[in-house]
Amino acid sequence: MQTIETLNHHRSTLKGGGKIVIIDPGAVLTAEATAMLQALHSRSTGGVDEHLKVLAEKGAD
Known part of the structure; x- marks a missing residue:
C-alpha cells in the first residue's frame, strides 16, 4: 500500500x-x-517537504 512517504514526487x-x-x-x-x-504552504515557509511530513503524520482531517 502506498503512503505519502513513498510517493514519487x-x-x-x-x-x-x-x-x-x-x-x-x-x-x-x-x-x-x-x-x-x-x-x-501558503501560511509558512517550511517548504513542501516539511508540509508533506506534517500531512503524513497528522492527516488532512
Whole structure:
C-alpha cells in the first residue's frame, strides 16, 4: 500500500536557488489532503517537504 512517504514526487533545482516540486498524488493524496498541503504552504515557509511530513503524520482531517 502506498503512503505519502513513498510517493514519487519530481524535484528540480533552479540555477537561481529555487526549486520546483511536482506532487505525485497517487491514490493517497485526496482532494482534502491536497487542499491541506496548499494551505500549509501558503501560511509558512517550511517548504513542501516539511508540509508533506506534517500531512503524513497528522492527516488532512
